[in-house]
Amino acid sequence: MPDLSTSDTALWIASLIRHFPDLCEELAPGRATPFSSHVPAPRTPRADELVRVERREALLLQQEHGLAVPGHGSAPVRLHVSDTIRDITDGVVELEEAVCARLGIPRPRRAPVPERLRRLAGLLGEIEAQPVLARHVRDETRRMARRCARALGDSEQVVRVSGRCPWCDSVSLRAFPDRRAVLCVNPACRCTVPDCGCHDDPAYRHLWPETEWAALAAESGCRTEELDAAMEGPHL
Structure with missing residues (x-):
């Protein structure tokens, strides 16, 4: 029978590979349509500062992670989504580096999150041989997949x-x-x-x-x- 931790980890990794790119699409809210009856509230100094902070976040994400944020020049980003992108990106980088160090293989080269996840998936056979490491990888990938789903507002079908x-x-x-x-x-x-x-x-x-x-x-x-x-x- 295959190791259950490894089987579960493969599912969480597949979920992250599939849904992580969707976070970028959710990073900036949609613009109001011509049919919207909403009248924007007057701008305040506090609101102006928030927009500046959000735009700096968008620029930082683009510079650090190569993310092109749709409409970030005119629309504020969703900070909880940017926090999720940062958390998952850092988490995947740290996890892959820890796995490589534990398995005694060279430090991984820089790459986008989905590629790093695919590389981790390719190491699951070796990870399985170390139960403590396998459990850590399972727990981390599950945590990140669940946070990704929450940020996207997904409700898993049952x-x-x-x-x-x-x-x-x-x-x-x-x-x-x-x-x-x-x-x-x-x-x-x-x-x-x-x-x-x-x-x-x-x-x-x-x-x-x-x-x-x-x-x-x-x-x-x-x-x-x-x-x-x-x-x-x-x-x-």
Whole structure:
């Protein structure tokens, strides 16, 4: 059986690669349309200063991370999104450098965040051999993926799956299409796999990636066809 920490980490990395570029699109709010009835409030010294700060943030992001902020010359950026971009960028850089140092490989060259994430994904086989490192990488990628999703206002889809959890025997199996994974959402569920995060993290739920759906179907009573259909979207 593949290491569960590694399987979960691969899903979080894939989510970050897919959604991190969307943060740039969200960095500047859209301009008012001709049909908008909103009348802008009078400008104040405080508002002028805020705009100047936000524009400096936009310029700094562009200089440091190569991000072209749409409309930053005329529209203020969303500071919580810029903070998220900075946090994830710094987090990915520090994580890749720490992994390379721990594995004894040369320091990674500079690269955009998605490329760094793909390089980390390529090292998961070696990371798996060091349980402490694997757990750290899993926790960090999960944290950053969740922060990215919050900044984008995403609400992950959840689809009920028939059958019972093989570990806790409750009807708590749910499909998460964005991750293409099935989780047991019972907070009390604990599996018997030593590497699973459900033992040491109250927020973690046992997870079955796509490669384990056949075994899950055989053990839980659901059907693989149902899991495939669930990944297309919610039908609660």
